[in-house]
Amino acid sequence: MTEKNYNSLFEQQKNYVSQINDWNNEYFKLNGKRRKFYCLTMGCQMNAHDSEKIIGMLKDMGYDETANENEADFVIYNTCCVRENAEMKVYGKLGWLKNLKKKNPELLIVLCGCMVQQDTVIEQLNKTYNYVDIIFGTYNLYKLPELIATRIETGSQVCDIWKEHGEIVEDLPTVREYKYKSSVNIMYGCNNFCTYCIVPYVRGRERSRQPEDILKEIRELVADGVKEIMLLGQNVNSYGKNLETPTTFAQLLRQINEVEGLERIRFMTSHPKDLSDELIEAMRDCDKICKYLHLPVQSGSSNVLKRMNRNYTKEHYLGLVEKIKKAIPDIMLSTDIIVGFPGETEEDFQETLDIIRKVRYSTAFTFIYSKRTGTPAANMEDQIPEDVVKDRFDRMLNVLNPIIHEINNSQVGQVLDVLVEDTSKQDENIMTGRANNNSLVHFEGSKDLIGQIIKVKIVDNKTFYLIGERV
Ligand code: SAH
Ligand code: SF4
Ligand code: F3S
16 A cells, blocks of 8 residues: 555544544533543553554544543543453453443543453453443554544444554654653564464554654654654564565664664564574664663573473573673663463473573563463463462562662763653652663752753662762
8 A cells, every 4th residue: 555545544534533623622612621531551662652642632632631530521541451460450440430420421431452452351341341432442543533423423332443453554643751752663563472472462463664654753753852762563673574675673773873863762672583683783883772672581491482482492592692792792681571371390480590690681571471361371281370470470589689780780880871851759859861771860950951861970779770960
């Protein structure tokens, strides 16, 4: 399809946008206040970025945002289902919303995102939660204006879940959470089918955006004050394979590195099985690419990795880490680890501890295995008892945290370039920001520094963040 064609998909929505705008203006004239929306985002950065588009569309339709769910006229939950607790939270909150709707019958309740792409969830919603007004999935976000218009017109529930993705829709209005940094999708979906993971079932097959579309978006962001971008994909290392003119992720990075005015490039997630020498070279050569790599290992046991369908061994992963550290000596590495995958033995678990000790991560996202209906691992024998998993999880943190502390100690005394992000939640005079290597830094300063990259000398290490002083 040509660019013109897919861009016109959102064009079709513009009538609905103005229709709802009129409806909201009418309300404002009658009541002297605007209708408000509340948006709750769960899950990963992919969802967070989708929410920026949802918020962009809602503002275009004349809604104001509120952080107070109680006073909202429109509540939208952008859901995640990667682990069970994310789903439980949504069901819990839906019960509470039922009461809110009793107080305000005009309230519109909207569910979208990964969770509702599952048939079992739709069945559950129909059975117990039929007061939800609008439900849509991960493939048709751009249709939100039309779905709201239909709900208002018909007065009955609108459920629009696509089983498969359509064309990539460009140019949705977006409201960025931060002025000076932004996420940019480079691809959608996942083809890897790790046996524990629900994502390929709810986000569909891999599809990459055209390099020109990505570059255009980045140039516009930079013109609007953005200094740092985060390129998003479930497996960025397989970017571009399905394009008409195949482009590798490393080639894309080199092109992005040329964008004038852009200062930092980050990306996630890199799958170890597809991490190429070409990518390591691009990371070494491009001055804007941050010295930080998120390389999820999941487990240190080659046995478990095989049953997870990760397509690499412990040795291969360690080989990659060695190559990366050699090419970029001051790089920081982070990872995702799952404990308690079905059939994981104490020996397998020891392999995970061993890989943690060998790689020496600066950050790690650690998870207890959660059974996801519909994935192959859910039917595997030897699901691990909860107390065993819990014990392993605690033992893992006991190995991991001292290493994180040691890695951060090596930064005390250094002067780091910090992009100032925000004031600390506890203290208005403390600013927080990120170093190039993704270390979180707190230091005394004022709000006017937000958005600047400044030099900070690290004076103390609090394991999960560093304390610094401006120099
Ligand atoms: N595409 C990314 C990760 C997306 S999900 C990648 O391949 O690395 C983020 C993380 O959630 C995964 O890396 C994994 O560690 C964790 N995860 C996924 N499914 C899970 C499950 N069923 N139980 C526990 N953790 C899970
Ligand atoms: Fe899930 Fe694996 Fe795809 Fe990551 S690569 S999203 S863990 S299936
Ligand atoms: Fe992300 Fe959760 Fe969906 S991790 S892709 S929001 S299932």
